[in-house]
Amino acid sequence: MIRTIKTQLALAALALTFGASVYAQDSMKHEDKAKTLETGSFHGKVHSTSGRATIYQEADGKLVLRLTNFKTSNGPDVHVILIAAKDADDNANFLNSSTERVELGSLKGNEGDQNYDIPSGTDLSKFQTVSIYCERFNANFGAAPLEKF
Amino acid sequence: MNAHVGSWLSGRKWILLAVGFPILVSAWWAFRPEKLLINQKVSEPSPFASSIDPRPVYTGRLEGKAHQTSGRATIYRTPDGKQYLRLTDFSTSNGPDVHVVLAPSDDKNLSQEIVTELDSVELGSLKGNQGDQNYDLPASLDLQKYNAAVIYCERFHAVFGFARLEQF
Numbered sequence: 001m002i003r004t005i006k007t008q009l010a011l012a013a014l015a016l017t018f019g020a021s022v023y024a025q026d027s028m029k030h031e032d033k034a035k036t037l038e039t040g041s042f043h044g045k046v047h048s049t050s051g052r053a054t055i056y057q058e059a060d061g062k063l064v065l066r067l068t069n070f071k072t073s074n075g076p077d078v079h080v081i082l083i084a085a086k087d088a089d090d091n092a093n094f095l096n097s098s099t100e101r102v103e104l105g106s107l108k109g110n111e112g113d114q115n116y117d118i119p120s121g122t123d124l125s126k127f128q129t130v131s132i133y134c135e136r137f138n139a140n141f142g143a144a145p146l147e148k149f
Numbered sequence: 150m151n152a153h154v155g156s157w158l159s160g161r162k163w164i165l166l167a168v169g170f171p172i173l174v175s176a177w178w179a180f181r182p183e184k185l186l187i188n189q190k191v192s193e194p195s196p197f198a199s200s201i202d203p204r205p206v207y208t209g210r211l212e213g214k215a216h217q218t219s220g221r222a223t224i225y226r227t228p229d230g231k232q233y234l235r236l237t238d239f240s241t242s243n244g245p246d247v248h249v250v251l252a253p254s255d256d257k258n259l260s261q262e263i264v265t266e267l268d269s270v271e272l273g274s275l276k277g278n279q280g281d282q283n284y285d286l287p288a289s290l291d292l293q294k295y296n297a298a299v300i301y302c303e304r305f306h307a308v309f310g311f312a313r314l315e316q317f
Contacts, residue, residue: 112190
């Protein structure tokens with residue numbers, strides 16, 4: 001019995017010595033809480049756009065996009081979309097018919113914090129960029145490339 | 150004669166009006182220029198905000214300089230006002246006397262691999278070169294100024310990597 005414990009201790013000591021790898025307790029992580037999956041900052045030149053886009057996963061698996069400290073210019077028929085690209089530049093006519101997109105809804109406000117539901121089954125490894133998109137003029141007001149949080 | 154010219158003019162005006170007005174209306178509808186001046190503010194609450202959890206205030210991706218370094222650095226604030234830096238998905242190379250410090254991200258020293266003198270705030274020795282880890286921040290710290298998390302080898306004055314922290 002004691003030998004087993006000693007062996008275990010020795011193994012633990014070895015593991016500690018050779019793999020200086022730590023896993024601090026994440027006080028944020030609870031099973032019943034929303035998880036932060038991805039985040040990114042907005043950049044925009046056609047219309048100055050700033051703020052942060054973050055994708056959360058709720059406890060039941062639902063995905064939500066949240067914009068914070070958000071500011072863009074107001075405009076006609078502006079939507080929030082996810083596009084299958086690593087990033088979007090600020091060219092006026094940026095969205096080709098070949099670029100896949102997921103519609104998240106009309107922009108609720110051009111300033112302030114806001115949430116958008118993401119359709120279930122959306123592949124976030126494919127749709128990596130949030131775009132504030134003016135449908136009428138096919139213009140990209142601003143884009144936020146998302147990275148793992 | 151005068152009356153004739155007058156009625157001809159007003160007829161022309163009518164055509165101008167009939168053509169011009171719809172053009173103006175559709176141009177207004179298409180561009181909605183007044184929207185450039187009118188803001189629509191919203192403030193939706195976070196659907197999962199909880200006042201008892203630490204919340205992220207600043208975050209950034211780590212980039213390697215002298216050694217390959219990757220992961221995310223995030224500063225959390227607890228409800229009682231304490232702040233800590235958390236590294237996640239973190240990986241750097243192991244080394245002698247490696248520290249985690251905060252420094253101004255516009256410090257030109259950070260653009261080099263070896264620095265002469267770094268204006269920095271010490272957070273502690275690097276706990277591990279891989280894995281998630283937390284570092285307490287000093288109570289009064291200007292995060293507007295010290296807005297970069299730096300993995301710094303004290304012995305060789307080498308910047309292993311750093312992350313520019315942006316508001317979460």
